Amino acid sequence: MAAETGTPTTLTLKSNDDELFSVAESAAILSVTIRNMVEDGCAGGVIPLDNVDGKTLASVITYMNGISAIPADEEKKKSYRDKFLSDKDFETLADMVLAANYLNMSCLMDAVSAKIAQVMEKKSVGWVRRKFGIENDYTPEEEAAVKEEHKWTFEGVETDDDN
Amino acid sequence: MSFVVDDRISQLPDDVLVDILSFLSLKEAARTSVLSSRWINLWKHITCLDLDTPASLKSFGHKYVNWVNSVIRSNKSPTLKKFRIRFPADGNSITQWLEFAFSRHVRSLELDFPVYYNNFCFPNELFAPRSNTVLEFKSLKALSLKRVTLRGGEIELFLRNCPLLEQLIVHTAWNIPTIEVCGPSLVLKHLEIVNCTGLQSLKVYAPNLASLRVTSLKGVSLENVPMLVDATVSCDYDSISVKHLLSVLSSCISQLETLNLVLSKSYDRETNELYSYFPEMPKLNKLVIECFSFDDQSLVRFASLIRASPYLQELVLHNKRLEGRLKHRQGDYDAAAINARFRHEHLKVFRFCGYQFCSSNNALVRYILKNCTVLEKIIIDPCVIFFYNRSSRVMLEKSARDVAKQHIEPQLPHGVELVIL
Known part of the structure; x- marks a missing residue:
């Protein structure tokens, strides 16, 4: 793995509309689904993600890169998440929550769910x-x-x- | 978010919708049952049950308890992530709710009453073996008890019965005499004992403890805390000296990465000198000092703390000045300490909350600007002033801002940014 060889490993992810994305393994393994594939040795070639379209996957990868660049500081991570989600409309949030659910990324799932919940709060x-x-x-x-x-x-x- | 035309939200899978509803309080989640038939039962599966307090207690108090009881009967979730009680119901009801939480393998339990609640004593018999229901304590990872009456022994029972407990928070338990957080196999990582004014003794022996917050050091003993890196300690409610502080922290001070000191003791010469006894803190990268002062007291005593932390990157000072005329104490701060030159090669950010234009404040700013060679930013936040009425506070804050700009800006070395909030 990256830490052992000294060179960062890159993974290739494929969306359900056949777009390809490369992403650093260290960022991609925020997704437990991807991490399991890496650990099982199934991540050699292209990783197909059948439930995520290209537009959503691009957004999720932006999030993966952004959040993994922040060192262990929950406050900074939270403010990154808030900013990342601040301009997203409901359609995008719905796509994102489904993707996060499929990719098993609890931190993104929780942030999007909390944001949707917040909209309902105290409303008739x-x-x-x-x-x-x-x-x-x-x-x-x-x-x-x-x-x-x-x-x-x-x-x-x-x-x-x-x- | 703009309005959505199609009913996309109702098309989301059940587990996703349940996750979303888990972020609402129980009351808010229950209300979604009225949206449409798609929603009628979803909220019964939520895994975070937040029993908030009804605003109109008088008309709803009793009905609320009945409602919660029926909610609990209808909840379908086999395990609970979080269970929070904020409603001061009768003891029997609360005990039943706790039994419910533990029968559902609760992971995070919080009792947070709006005021110190005398009518409910934590039921220690909860842990007694029982024949009718099976309670599962081993899932509990986080426990928070705020304004709950504790007689003593409860915390130890939790620690014995919940071997996976990682976070323990006790706030405002006035009558608890002793707490022992001890055990070679404790996995506890975070401990917070706040405002427990009757506490005579707190023993900590926790090999995995990473962060600790205590508002009193009276009777505190720390032993075997090799992982402790983040400490918030206070000499606030008792007149415990810096000497005592150092003796309590002696086993771990050299491993700390973050230290938050709350100091209320008014200035005296003895305290001032004691700061120079601070041992080196080679791992410290963030130091937060909250202090109260009555007049233009020397802040330069904190220079010894900066010197003791050679790898410090961030210093935050909250200077909470109490109401009173600003008396200058010329001579206290222009001691040798302030003029001694040394180089601090790591401090990047200095945040000064409660800055006032007075000689002691300016001396500390000057000291840091002069000696911290890699400083990038100095943040002046004038708003932490207690007890002043609003209009004079606004006026004081404005003048502090003006004066900071006027006074600090010309002194700034190249590359240091001044931010005035």
């Missing part, structure tokens, strides 16, 4: 439905029954008209 049910395009398939009676069951969870919710 109507607002969240509109924000994410969630279709309400309850009948009015069913909805009233679910609401009644968790009545107290509606206290402190922001009013609907904030956008």
Whole structure:
């Protein structure tokens, strides 16, 4: 491995739309899925990642390189993650969370999940439905029954008209 | 994030949505059940249960307890990553919630009451063998008890029953007399004992401990802590001297990489001299000093600490000045220490919080600019001043900023950046 030979090892990753990416092994093994392949000796040629498209993989690799360049300092890593995700729209975040889940990258998975959760926090049910395009398939009676069951969870919710 | 047209979020797989909901408090997560039928049961699988406090306790207190009990009955997750109780319910309910958490192999447990909670004593009998339910303590990695009444012995029971415990935090347990964090096979990495004012003795024998935070050094003994690199210690609530501090830290001071000192003892000549007894800290790269001062006290005593840390890269000083007229104590700070020249070849960043224009503050700045040859940045943050009313604080901060610019800028050696916050 890299540390033993002194030369950095590079891996080639292939997205499901056949784009190729090279990435330093030391950064790529942030993904437990990739790390397992490396440890099992299956990373010699091209590593196919069947569940990730090129656009998302490019973004994930930017993250891998960025975060692995930061030494063990949780605060700095957190501020990198915040900045990295700050300009991403929901479509991108959804692609990213699926990729992170598939690649088994808990730090990216947690950061994206937390960011999506943050959007929902303290928001009314109507607002969240509109924000994410969630279709309400309850009948009015069913909805009233679910609401009644968790009545107290509606206290402190922001009013609907904030956008 | 702009609005999304299609219902992409509902198409995400269950485990991903459950992960997302695990970042919400239980109340917030439960509310998502109203979104659509896709969401009705997802929140019942979350692995982080954060039992937050209802804002309107009066109307919801009892109902809340019933609601939590029903939530716990319906939770489907076989293991819990995190369980946090912030609601001061009756002792029986809390005990049942704790039993639930341990029956689900909880990894991180936190009890954090809004105020010191006398009506609930930690149930030591939790650890007693029982016939009806199986509790699993071996999964616990992090434990945090804040404002929980402890009578003594609880911490030791946790350490004995939870062999994988890596993080232990105890805040504001006023009646606990002694704590022993001892054992050759402890995997504990982080220990925090804060504001336990009744504590007479804290014994630590923890071969894997990497970071320690204590707000009192009274009765503290550290033994066999070869991995300890990060220490936050305070001489805040007792009048413990620097001499005592050094004797407590004697077994580990030379291995520390980060040291955070909270000093409240007002200046006296004896203390000042004691700083020169600081042994060399060859591994120290970050030093944070928080001190309170009543007047224009000498800060140059900290010059000995800089000298004792030859590889220091970052120095942070929080000078919290208490209200009072600024009395100049000419003569205290222009002692030999400040004029002695030496070269510090690693300090890159000096952050000075609570800077004031007075001779002691300026002397320290001058000292660092003169002797630290690779300094890259000096950050002046004037905002840490206690007890002043708002308008005079704003005024003082503004004048500190102006004066820092006027006074420090002309002294800057080439290549040193001055940042004024």
